[in-house]
Amino acid sequence: MGNKVIVSNRLDGAVLAILPKFIGDAINTLPALALLKQLYPTQRICVLVRPHLTEIFSRASEYGLEVISDDRHCRSKHRGLYGMASQLKHQNFALAVLFRGSLTDAVLARLAGIKNVIGYAQNARRPFLSHAFKLNQCHHYIYRYCKLVNDAHGRPFTHFDTPKLTAQPSTLALSKAQCNIALYLGGKVKGTRYYPQHLAVQVVQHISTIKNINIFLLGDQSEQSDMTSLTSLAQSKGITLHNLAGSMSLAELVDNIGAMDAVISIDSGPMHIAAACGVPCVAIVGHGTSPWSLVAPKTENLIALTHKSTSLNEVDLIQDVSPEKVFQALSTLLCQPPH
Incomplete structure (x- = not known):
């Protein structure tokens, strides 16, 4: 120009x-x-x-x-x-x-x-x-x-490196003998990116079958009530969740994600944090604020589950990604067969 x-x-x-x-x-x-x-x-x-x-x-x-x-x-x-x-x-x-x-x-x-x-x-x-x-x-x-x-600057570079964040030791009481998985499925405030609760609890049920599993829920203060509701629903099915929603600073969020064995996230900040920390991630992609191809993390250990829905209702799109697909992707990342 x-x-x-x-x-x-x-x-x-x-x-x-x-x-x-x-x-x-x-x-x-x-x-x-x-x-x-x-x-x-x-x-x-x-x-x-x-x-x-x-x-x-x-x-x-x-x-x-x-x-x-x-x-x-x-x-x-x-x-x-x-x-x-x-x-x-x-x-x-x-x-x-x-x-x-x-x-x-x-x-x-x-x-x-x-x-x-x-x-x-x-x-x-x-x-x-x-x-x-x-x-x-x-x-x-x-x-x-x-x-x-x-x-x-006259195009001196031919390549760039991917984003990197360095997590500090997490304050969570985690054991190396356990498998620690974090879920960020959003709250209703996320609109069309929100993974509905009736599907979220099915994801939790699948994950709970993994031996020595610890499941953590992530979210900000606006999502506390949604995560509290999901925690109660899981407890009614005999599943224990550690609800961290609204209790962390952003620095602590990075540290806690960095301590996980894997993360399941909608297309949002925690997904990018996981990618930047080198933590395996399953991304559940519905109708986002930007086309997925423009924001997809550039990392090898991420499996993106995109919808194939033909619905004209944008809220329905993310529901095309089934809990079974989410668990299969997680199992692939963890290198263990799904049940």
Whole structure:
């Protein structure tokens, strides 16, 4: 698009990356951030993230990132656009990479006095970008993020590494003699991605047949009631579940997922965390917020179960993935035959 190539060793100042607001999307920027670190090994690489995401990056220390909380989205110490721009302006940023398609983020970078601003030319923000690129909607999210960095710098890279998170020891009382499985099936707040309770309990029943099994339920505070209900339903069938929903910070979620033998998850943050921690994962894919091909984790030990439904009701789609298929996939990952 006629952009002048950025020569990294001629840039004097820190680098700012403005990250997406969702867990999975933020994790998927890690390969692009690794490319930035290679380009600017001696300079500060800062990530501007929503306050609730800061803990994720405490488990990404190998990337050498400095985390800045985006206080435009903090209730306790809210900053407006100009206040946030003023805070950033004092940090001598020479380059900003916009990993979100937000017009406001482009304006923020300019108000912060950042001369070089890289981003996709969408949402009327081209005038605020020094290096504007055309977005190919068919590209995987990781590829989109890496391509922004690579193209702006003259394409010095030919490959990228997959996202990596390093879990700390879990505080859960886990035994190596047991098989520990975490389930994140979402709550009703997940809409069309939610795996309904009548199917979820069947998954639990299948898994409970595994010898020396421990089953943990994951979820946030908005999903506590759904997970409590599922726990009670399982107990009525003589199955014990460890309900962790709403009791963990994001850092603890990473640590607990990292301690599991396998995870079963809908298309959401815990699935991306499992992939980044190298934990085997069964993904139950219904109608998501993005096409599956654009967000699928790039890992070998993940089995994605996509629907084949012909229903015109989007809520029905995920129900095409049967509990039997979920258990068969889990058995494959655990290298043991299904019952």
